[in-house]
Structures are given as structure tokens and as C-alpha cells.
Amino acid sequence: MYNFHNNLNKPMLTAALIAITFSSSALASDSTWYTKASVGLSQLSDTSSDATNTAITATDNNRWDANIDSGFYAGAGLGKQISEDFSTELYWEYRTNDSDTQVNANGDSFSGNFASSIFYLNGYYHAYTNGPWHVSLGAGLGWVQEIDLDLEQGSVERSYSGDGDITWQLMFQADYRLNQNWSLATEARWQDLSRVSLDAEENAVGALDNLDYNPVSLGVNLSYRF
Known part of the structure; x- marks a missing residue:
């Protein structure tokens, strides 16, 4: 699975410090709570694994x-x-990308998809405000509930899955306040997770190691403040 010590780097440490600081400050604050829902496009780079x-x-x-x-x-x-400049959130995300996996040893090709379910602790710095517009920069730490690679060939589907990895992400958001309660925002996010290991599940045996999972997201979110 994920080698935490070998992959710990300055961006990840920065994300951790921001998220933990924002979370601690939120516990002592009486400021506004909000909920949000997001949807958008997921772009994921091609990857290889050791089978x-x-x-x-x-x-x-x-x-x-x-x-x-x-x-x-x-x-x-x-x-x-938590203040005019900072906010923090707990966030869950589901992501799916279609895939075509080539087995080099015998030339077989499998269609399928690469999907994940991840929980994040995010922190945002609201860097710019102009009337209803708010521009924010963010960072977050994530815990992987599951990453799953499905391989389909004919009527047979094989599945490889992993969980428990630690990841981090960076965010940019442009937020427009529709009224006192509702906001609509565009968002861009980049996530980093390397050397993922997936174990066999349905109709599969063995393991896949050293996959990279570094998606880029472009989308929108709708927030309600209460």
C-alpha cells in the first residue's frame, strides 16, 4: 500500500498544517456554517502498475x-x-474515469473504469473579495475509503481495490454570492497520490502495485450558508 514516509513532501506538509490549523480554529468560532454540493469533469493521467x-x-x-x-x-x-479570510470543511468525493488496460505479457486488453471514494479535511484562504465575488485558495488532506480498478473482457469482470491511503490536494475557487444564503462557484483542484497498491477482489487474484492516481478536476459547486 501507500508508503507515507517516502511520499511525504513540502506540499503535503503545507496542506496538513493548513487543514489542521483551520480545523482547530473552527472549533472555537461562532461563525457561519455551510453545506455544498459539487460536480464536474475529472481528468486522470495514464498510469502503469506492477502486476x-x-x-x-x-x-x-x-x-x-x-x-x-x-x-x-x-x-x-x-x-x-471561521473568519472573514478563512474557512474549513469536511468533504467527500466520488470520482470515476473509464479505462483501457493493456496487459503487456500477452497483449490482452481490458475495458473498465478507475474509481475512488475519498474523504478530505480542507482549508481555504479567501484571497480576494469584490462585492459578491470571492476568490479562494485551498489545500487539504484526504483519506482514501476506496480506489477501485475494474477490468472487463467479454462477460467476465475482474476487480482490484485498495483503501486507507493518505493523499493531499490544492484548490482554486471563484465564488459568486447569489444572496445571503446561496453561493455558486467554479473550482479547479489537483490531487496527488502515488505508488498505490490494489488487491484482488471479484473474479481476480494477485495484486497491482505502484499505480499513480493524480486527478485534475474542473467543476462547479453550490453552497448554502446557515
Whole structure:
């Protein structure tokens, strides 16, 4: 699974400090709470993995290549405006991208999809305000509930899944206040998660190791403040 110490870097430490600081401040604040729902496009880079004992390949260890198409994401969050400049939130996201996986050892190709369910602790700095417009920069730490790669060939579907990894993300948001309660925003996000390991589930054996999962998101969100 994910090697936390080898992948810990300055951006991740920054995300952790921002998220923890915002979360701690929110506990002592009486400012406004909000909920939000998000939807948008998911772009995920092609990735490769080390396949071990999968019973598909001619030898025990082979390199698999996954070509990833554009997909979508949807999410929901609960947050708190802790001051004029800062807010924090708990956020859940589901993401799915179609995939075409090539097994190099024997040339087989599998359609399917690459999907994830991740919970985040996010913090935002509201860097610019002009009337109803608010521009924010954010960072967050995430816990992976599940990452799943499905392989389909004919009537057979194989599945490989992993969970428990730690990830981080950076965000940019342009928010327009429709009225006192409602806001509509455009958002862009970049997430980093490397060297993911997936274990066999349905109709599958063995494991896939060293996958990268670094999606870019472009979408909108609708928030309600109460």
C-alpha cells in the first residue's frame, strides 16, 4: 500500500498544517456554517502498475499500462466560515474515469473504469473579495475509503481495490454570492497520490502495485450558508 514516509513532501506538509490549523480554529468560532454540493469533469493521467500473481500474465511479474479517459466527479461537504479570510470543511468525493488496460505479457486488453471514494479535511484562504465575488485558495488532506480498478473482457469482470491511503490536494475557487444564503462557484483542484497498491477482489487474484492516481478536476459547486 501507500508508503507515507517516502511520499511525504513540502506540499503535503503545507496542506496538513493548513487543514489542521483551520480545523482547530473552527472549533472555537461562532461563525457561519455551510453545506455544498459539487460536480464536474475529472481528468486522470495514464498510469502503469506492477502486476503480481494475477493469473492473466505469462509470468508472475509484469507491467500493466492503463489508458485513462475523461470522467466525472461528484461530492458533498460541511464547512464553517471561521473568519472573514478563512474557512474549513469536511468533504467527500466520488470520482470515476473509464479505462483501457493493456496487459503487456500477452497483449490482452481490458475495458473498465478507475474509481475512488475519498474523504478530505480542507482549508481555504479567501484571497480576494469584490462585492459578491470571492476568490479562494485551498489545500487539504484526504483519506482514501476506496480506489477501485475494474477490468472487463467479454462477460467476465475482474476487480482490484485498495483503501486507507493518505493523499493531499490544492484548490482554486471563484465564488459568486447569489444572496445571503446561496453561493455558486467554479473550482479547479489537483490531487496527488502515488505508488498505490490494489488487491484482488471479484473474479481476480494477485495484486497491482505502484499505480499513480493524480486527478485534475474542473467543476462547479453550490453552497448554502446557515
